[in-house]
Amino acid sequence: MDSYDDKAGSGGTQDAEPSRPGGDPGPTRPSSDPGPTLTADVGTPARPRDRAGMAALSFRCRIVAALALALVGVTALVHLGMVFLHVxxxxxxxxxxxxxxxxxxxxEFEQNWKLFAPNPLQQNVAVQxxxxxxxESGQWRVTEWIDFTERDAEEIRGSLLPSHTAQNQLRRGWDFYTGWHNDKNESLGMRGDLSERYIRRLVLERMSALDMGGxxxxxxxxxRxxxxxxxxxxxxxxxxxxxxRVLPWWTVTPADLTKVAAEAGVTK
Structure with a gap:
């Protein structure tokens, strides 16, 4: 009777396991390679998002920013209120x-408009x-009244493109003066003197274009x-x-002369 070792034959090794009936290979030996290790997904805490805006500031910085915003808001409201009262x-x-x-x-914030439309003009005001x-002979003389508003009107009549100066400069200059002086021609503020100089410069520049006779x-x-x-x-x-409305006499000074009037020699 052959031994078990002889039955193994040359086709196998002594370590080979005998096959089981029915072709069932039976349990396999565990491999030395452990393979991938499965771990339980216990989850990791999510990283908090970076804060932006005022939330990223410290408590003191937030207080300073809030006070600054409040100051800007109050200043804006005061400015709007002042402009409202002005117009x-x-x-x-x-x-x-x-x-x-x-x-x-x-x-700085002067406004040249009004909140409500003004009444239609009911007066014609001429500046003379x-x-x-x-x-040249040394005699002193007073000229006749010169109507500069009428001269501007003559320049505008028939002109397809009248100049802005002819239309508005003299009128606005007179409005500037009356707005900063009372009925007694007393200055009402810091721009009173400026309005006087402006009127004198306008008048002298226009006189420089005329033959004044001296x-x-x-x-x-x-x-008028x-x-x-x-x-x-x-x-x-x-x-x-x-x-x-007659204004007082003004003595002409070099500061009252525009470049045009000085070059024309209106005071010479």
Whole structure:
């Protein structure tokens, strides 16, 4: 009887296991390679997102930022209130705080408009001037009144492209003066002197284009106001007599001369 070792034959080794009936290979030996190790997914805590904006600041910085924003907001509200009082029609509040409003608005935030549309013009205001001159013979003489508004109107009539200067410069200069002086020609603020110099420079520059008959030493300005006739259907009655506002005589100084007036030698 052959031994078990002989039955193994040359086709196998002594270490080979005998096959089981039915071709079932049976359990395999565990491999020396452990393979991938499965671990339980217990999860890791999510990293918090980086904070942005004011949340990223420290508590003290947030307080400073909040105070700065509050200061900007209050300043903006005060500015809007001052502008509102400046451009709104005259009222009790604007009259009571007129000095504070003017100090806040002028000159950096000056507004050249009004909150509500003004009433249509019912007056024609003409700016006129005359001069005290010294002739070549040494005599002193006062010229007739020169209507510079009428001269501007003549320049505009028939012109397809009238100049902005002819249309607005003299009118705005007079409005500038009356806005900073009372009925007694007393200055109402820091821009009163500036408005006086502006009027003198305008008048002297326009006189430099004319033959004044001598050297100009003093000038005087006045306004002539006439009422616009009401329409036929209106029952309103207006006077036909013009009203005058005469300013005092001003002695001409070199500071009153524009470049044009100085080159023209209006004072020589």
């Amino acid at each position: 709104s029609p005259s009222n009790t509040v604007s009259k009571e705080h007129a000095a504070a409003v003017d100090a806040w608005i002028n000159p 001037a005359r001069a005290q001159i010294r002739t 050297a100009v030493h003093r000038v005087q300005v006045r306004s 106001t006439t009422w616009v006739k009401p329409p036929p259907w209106s029952k309103e009655k207006v006077t036909a007599t013009p009203a005058y």
